[in-house]
Amino acid sequence: MKKVVIIGAGPGGLAAGLMLIKQGYDVTIFEKDDRVGGRSKKITLGDYHFDMGPTFLMYVDVLRTVFKRSGFDLDQELSLIKLDPLYRLVYPKHTLEIRQDPHDNVNAFDDLHPGLGDAYLKWMDDQHQKFGAIKSILEKPFPNIFHLFRKDVLKAAPYAHPFQSVYKMLSAYSKDPHFIHSLSFQAKYLGMASYQAPSIFTILPFLEHAGGLYHVKGGLNQINETMAKLFISCGGRLNLSTPVKEVVVEHQTVKSVITEKGDEIDTDLCIMNADFAYGMTSLFNPKHLKKYTPEKLQKKKYSVSTWMLYLGIHQMLDFPHHEIIFSKDYDAYLHTLMDGKKTDDLSIYVHNPSRIDETLAPQGKSSLYILVPVPNMHHVTDWDAHNMQMKDMVLNMIKEHHGIDLEPLIEEEMIYTPHDWQEKEHIYRGAVFNLAHGLDQMLFLRPHNRFEEFKNLYLVGGGTHPGSGLPTIYQSALIAFDLIQKHKK
Numbered sequence: 001m002k003k004v005v006i007i008g009a010g011p012g013g014l015a016a017g018l019m020l021i022k023q024g025y026d027v028t029i030f031e032k033d034d035r036v037g038g039r040s041k042k043i044t045l046g047d048y049h050f051d052m053g054p055t056f057l058m059y060v061d062v063l064r065t066v067f068k069r070s071g072f073d074l075d076q077e078l079s080l081i082k083l084d085p086l087y088r089l090v091y092p093k094h095t096l097e098i099r100q101d102p103h104d105n106v107n108a109f110d111d112l113h114p115g116l117g118d119a120y121l122k123w124m125d126d127q128h129q130k131f132g133a134i135k136s137i138l139e140k141p142f143p144n145i146f147h148l149f150r151k152d153v154l155k156a157a158p159y160a161h162p163f164q165s166v167y168k169m170l171s172a173y174s175k176d177p178h179f180i181h182s183l184s185f186q187a188k189y190l191g192m193a194s195y196q197a198p199s200i201f202t203i204l205p206f207l208e209h210a211g212g213l214y215h216v217k218g219g220l221n222q223i224n225e226t227m228a229k230l231f232i233s234c235g236g237r238l239n240l241s242t243p244v245k246e247v248v249v250e251h252q253t254v255k256s257v258i259t260e261k262g263d264e265i266d267t268d269l270c271i272m273n274a275d276f277a278y279g280m281t282s283l284f285n286p287k288h289l290k291k292y293t294p295e296k297l298q299k300k301k302y303s304v305s306t307w308m309l310y311l312g313i314h315q316m317l318d319f320p321h322h323e324i325i326f327s328k329d330y331d332a333y334l335h336t337l338m339d340g341k342k343t344d345d346l347s348i349y350v351h352n353p354s355r356i357d358e359t360l361a362p363q364g365k366s367s368l369y370i371l372v373p374v375p376n377m378h379h380v381t382d383w384d385a386h387n388m389q390m391k392d393m394v395l396n397m398i399k400e401h402h403g404i405d406l407e408p409l410i411e412e413e414m415i416y417t418p419h420d421w422q423e424k425e426h427i428y429r430g431a432v433f434n435l436a437h438g439l440d441q442m443l444f445l446r447p448h449n450r451f452e453e454f455k456n457l458y459l460v461g462g463g464t465h466p467g468s469g470l471p472t473i474y475q476s477a478l479i480a481f482d483l484i485q486k487h488k489k
């Protein structure tokens with residue numbers, strides 16, 4: 001039985017582990033934390049429960065496939081709740097609610113400006129075709145430049161417009177800023193701005209609008225908890241609170257891992273789920289690395305980070321499940337953020353899941369999650385000095401918009417800064433959405449799922465192909481799983 005060691009029990013590591021254990025591999029996962037999930041783990045403050053990171057699941061098919069390949073049925077293991085509306089978008093002078101039914105969205109866009117509904121329908125139609133053409137690119141590995149000449153890649157080429165940004169592509173349908181922002185803010189899921197993100201990423205809003213968004217009862221962290229439970233039930237070994245200190249490499253082959261407890265575990269194959277740039281700089285002796293030495297990694301481009309506020313609120317809040325309150329000047333805000341500067345004109349995401357999920361807060365109370373995209377640690381390092389100012393700004397925005405002062409209602413509170421992401425979660429520069437997703441760091445130019453520098457190291461998670469976000473992370477696990485199966489032969 002081939003031995004596999006997985007470093008990290010985040011979504012990528014757990015998905016790979018579950019599929020491999022079912023195929024008869026001898027799988028051991030080492031996780032530094034005392035619970036699974038990584039950036040998407042469960043946080044509990046008193047009687048309130050929160051997702052640390054991901055709050056919505058889109059394009060569920062990929063996770064369904066992971067469960068199916070492991071011999072399980074996703075819908076039997078977890079309770080998925082389809083959201084309607086998907087989210088509310090709050091602009092200084094307009095509010096837009098995106099719903100499951102595209103006709104509602106046509107009306108909502110037309111209410112903003114007559115004719116926008118038609119632009120929306122045309123856009124949806126084009127994205128449908130585009131997604132059909134590029135889907136397989138995301139499902140297969142990209143080990144070298146020659147894969148650009150694959151049949152599926154050539155077929156997708158006319159839809160890809162590689163040198164056009166999401167923003168530019170949308171403005172061909174309408175110049176209305178609300179139209180553009182409503183269908184491009186999703187670039188921030190990649191930690192980028194719409195004017196930087198390659199136009200291929202308009203598939204993100206398309207997948208939301210066409211396939212819907214899901215909440216998981218108990219929080220998205222339940223996906224990890226369930227995968228971990230199933231992994232153990234199939235005979236997998238999950239070692240919590242066991243950080244890996246070093247990966248031992250000989251002749252470009254991983255031989256063993258050494259834990260911080262001092263144990264050395266031999267392995268045939270290794271899968272790294274820990275943040276790619278952190279892992280390369282902290283777990284490997286640089287003498288074994290060529291393309292991804294610490295010096296070269298410093299020069300790469302990274303996503304933005306997030307400043308987080310988790311609040312236990314002594315009142316049932318009537319806020320939507322997902323809401324984005326946009327800054328007064330959103331274009332200027334994006335430029336300031338991408339230039340690595342702080343701004344007072346914030347754009348915030350507010351998540352109020354306890355309204356539809358009673359497991360997350362005591363009756364009559366709310367678990368509120370607020371995410372603010374901010375520069376990563378490369379640009380701003382003194383986050384602790386700004387916490388009170390950030391909290392005031394965020395609570396003021398909520399007060400202005402919802403007419404409620406949350407401060408006296410706070411029972412539990414936790415702030416998480418880019419510094420915390422870096423130090424506590426082992427995320428390079430606190431860039432929570434990993435290496436940026438520009439063309440220069442995508443496909444064969446992103447670290448490969450079968451890592452190009454070692455014979456038996458595989459990568460899963462947001463730092464490898466196809467990229468950050470749960471569906472792509474699960475896809476990375478599927479790709480790594482297939483590659484390992486081939487490696488066996």
Ligand SMILES: Cc1cc2nc3c(=O)[nH]c(=O)nc-3n(C[C@H](O)[C@H](O)[C@H](O)COP(=O)(O)OP(=O)(O)OC[C@H]3O[C@@H](n4cnc5c(N)ncnc54)[C@H](O)[C@@H]3O)c2cc1C
Binds near residue numbers: 432
């Ligand atoms: C605030 C936020 C919101 C997000 N929202 C969404 C969303 O709504 N929808 C969506 O699809 N995506 C979202 N994402 C993006 C992405 O889905 C998550 O970040 C996801 O958890 C990343 O998974 P991963 O497997 O790449 O890495 P991680 O979750 O970081 O997992 C890596 C694991 O490795 C462990 N580890 C690190 N070092 C070691 C070591 N030395 N030894 C052992 N273990 C180690 C870590 O503890 C962790 O458990 C969000 C991300 C963030 C940060």
